[in-house]
Amino acid sequence: MFKALQIRKVSQVAAVDKLSVVIAIILSVLFFKETLTIKTIIEALLIISGTILFTMK
Template sequence: MWWIYALLSASFAALVAIFAKVGMKGVDSDLATAIRTVIILVIAWSWVWWKGGVPQIHSLTRQNWLFLTLSGIATGCSWLFYFKALQLGEVSQVAPVDKLSVAIAIILSVIFLKEVITWKIAIGALLIISGTIVLIF
């Protein structure tokens, strides 16, 4: 079932690049990111409220708050740089390079989460890295 959500995520991420490129014409990329963030904030809290998850906020630990905060900071930085890259480059180049995050996440998962890499995962990561290098140069 996870792969259905992953495919939906990838599909919506692809739409982000297309909609953002068109929507940012003549707009500062930082302002565009801020506007987008407000929209995301409304959608995310509406979803949590609709699913009845708001009361769970009281059960979050310090570690939950710390790492969710760090994740939020990383997300914000990623979006700011992604929108700037989209403003300066072509979607067909920026979006695939942005997906280098998949290979980086695999490497970081081994270092910090002690996840085990299979040959299939290693080959996939190497193909992503190779494809990114081809697109950049």
């Protein structure tokens, strides 16, 4: 992340960094058999769409 901050804007790096939450959700479902609720799915989709919007600017 520190290297990314040197070559990119903070807003872009922070947006991509938030994808770690989505990755954690996916891994918890795959490995720990956590249940996915509609709320969690919507939250993950909002994080992904926000990341896409921030990186496109």
